[in-house]
Amino acid sequence: xxxxxxxxxxxxxxxxxxxxxxxxxxxxxxxxxxxxxxxxxxxxxxxxxxxxxxxxxxxxxxxxxxxxxxxxxxxxxxxxxxxxxxxxxxxxxxxxxxxxxxxxxxxxxxxxxxxxxxxxxxxxxxxxxxxxxxxxxxxxxxxxxxxxxxxxxxxxxxxxxxxxxxxxxxxxxxxxxxxxxxxxxxxxxxxxxxxxxxxxxxxxxxxxxxxxxxxxxxxxxxxxxxxxxxxxxxxxxxxxxxxxxxxxxxxxxxxxxxxxxx
Amino acid sequence: xxxxxxxxxxxxxxxxxxxxxxxxxxxxxxxxxxxxxxxxxxxxxxxxxxxxxxxxxxxxxxxxxxxxxxxxxxxxxxxxxxxxxxxxxxxxxxxxxxxxxxxxxxxxxxxxxxxxxxxxxxxxxxxxxxxxxxxxxxxxxxxxxxxxxxxxxxxxxxxxx
Ligand SMILES: Cc1cc2nc3c(=O)[nH]c(=O)nc-3n(C[C@H](O)[C@H](O)[C@H](O)COP(=O)(O)OP(=O)(O)OC[C@H]3O[C@@H](n4cnc5c(N)ncnc54)[C@H](O)[C@@H]3O)c2cc1C
Ligand code: FES
Ligand code: FES
Numbered sequence: 001x002x003x004x005x006x007x008x009x010x011x012x013x014x015x016x017x018x019x020x021x022x023x024x025x026x027x028x029x030x031x032x033x034x035x036x037x038x039x040x041x042x043x044x045x046x047x048x049x050x051x052x053x054x055x056x057x058x059x060x061x062x063x064x065x066x067x068x069x070x071x072x073x074x075x076x077x078x079x080x081x082x083x084x085x086x087x088x089x090x091x092x093x094x095x096x097x098x099x100x101x102x103x104x105x106x107x108x109x110x111x112x113x114x115x116x117x118x119x120x121x122x123x124x125x126x127x128x129x130x131x132x133x134x135x136x137x138x139x140x141x142x143x144x145x146x147x148x149x150x151x152x153x154x155x156x157x158x159x160x161x162x163x164x165x166x167x168x169x170x171x172x173x174x175x176x177x178x179x180x181x182x183x184x185x186x187x188x189x190x191x192x193x194x195x196x197x198x199x200x201x202x203x204x205x206x207x208x209x210x211x212x213x214x215x216x217x218x219x220x221x222x223x224x225x226x227x228x229x230x231x232x233x234x235x236x237x238x239x240x241x242x243x244x245x246x247x248x249x250x251x252x253x254x255x256x257x258x259x260x261x262x
Numbered sequence: 263x264x265x266x267x268x269x270x271x272x273x274x275x276x277x278x279x280x281x282x283x284x285x286x287x288x289x290x291x292x293x294x295x296x297x298x299x300x301x302x303x304x305x306x307x308x309x310x311x312x313x314x315x316x317x318x319x320x321x322x323x324x325x326x327x328x329x330x331x332x333x334x335x336x337x338x339x340x341x342x343x344x345x346x347x348x349x350x351x352x353x354x355x356x357x358x359x360x361x362x363x364x365x366x367x368x369x370x371x372x373x374x375x376x377x378x379x380x381x382x383x384x385x386x387x388x389x390x391x392x393x394x395x396x397x398x399x400x401x402x403x404x405x406x407x408x409x410x411x412x413x414x415x416x417x418x419x420x421x422x423x
Contacts, residue, residue, distance in 0.1 A: 001282045002282070003280050003281055003282045004281045004282060005281055006264065006281035006325060006327045008327070008328075008330075030323055030324060030325070030328075031305060031323055034284075034305070034322075034323045034324070034325075035303065035304050035305045035323065037282075038303050039303070047281065047325075049328060051328065076317075096393075096394065097308070097393040097394025097395075098318050098372065098375065098376075098391055098393070098394060099308065099311055099318045099319050099320045099323075099372075099394050100305070100320070100323075100394060102317045102318055102319055103319055103320075103323065103324065177306070178306070179306075179393065179394075
């Protein structure tokens, strides 16, 4: 790993000033960035750690019923919060392992937008809003393909606001070595709208499976997915699963999400 | 180089480190506490598992400077005060929960973390909590058995494999 200068500001405004340096990068829980730096795939000259910024941590219930989660909140803190809807708790509880969950943060996960990461599916499925230091970005506009997001250089995810679905489910077909999703499906059922987001499967990263949404809006049952065809084209194919297999899993896991929504 | 100080196994320690110095490097190279192992470069094996402020973390996936002013617990601090093995270590020994021993410090630290919040875990809960600890030797069976025994559960009917 190349060396860098380590900074640990206590407030968001201090972090923003520390980021003015050209090659500066944010450090969340480091659970993605540190292994990446070991491989020299990232070599920031300054790392601005967010872990001492208390205003970026925590979970609160808003007056309109939505839930806000600070960008620096760890997966473990989300998993342990009983005010959160079931799909999101299941998701947080099953990220990586206990040690990863104690450090990794929701802001880091969304900013990274790994095509096999879990949180992007929850954000897109619920229609969450990503709040940064200078704007609010709806999840539908945030994810821009594998490892790409709408974030500008030096923009910090301060919090994420989740509308709360009446039923939700996250179903993850796990890759046992990396523990990421081979295919993950997040289903959100709002009073008059069902949204399905798929992670792990597509080369473009997380996406909404619109045909399934239409079918489930008409009839919320596993059977209404029977006639839908998922094409392997555009699906990731690797040593863990071929694109045909991933396409197959998309439907299987979506059915499980319908069955287990609570 | 920036200075760092922390409490490790109850003792105040300090040193100078680079930004890139990993916590595990500080523990092994500066403090010469070599019980915390490094088994991978990908944050997947858990051989480096320790506690920071009472939380299980991978010491290879945290910078030493991130542990400034924090309390760190490593395998070296796990034995009883008289130097004898603590109940988790003893159970690993009694039930053959290790072979080469490379993964064992991480396994013991992960187990200590589990038993803090769940004093009688089921086999499923044990396996779930050890998800981030890889063992190349035992096949996990005897590790799970050792943890069941350490938590006071009857293992007499579980085969020795
Ligand atoms: C063994 C292992 C298993 C894992 N399994 C899973 C899994 O099953 N599912 C899953 O989804 N993930 C998994 N992960 C990844 C984990 O969830 C990471 O915590 C997460 O992807 C990144 O979060 P972080 O806080 O660690 O970010 P970091 O690694 O610190 O940063 C990641 C990127 O985000 C940027 N960043 C960090 N915080 C912010 C912010 N607030 N605003 C803007 N940019 C920011 C950084 O600059 C960097 O580019 C796993 C990781 C490991 C090591
Ligand atoms: S050395 Fe493998 S996880 Fe830390
Ligand atoms: S005992 Fe050898 S790796 Fe676990």
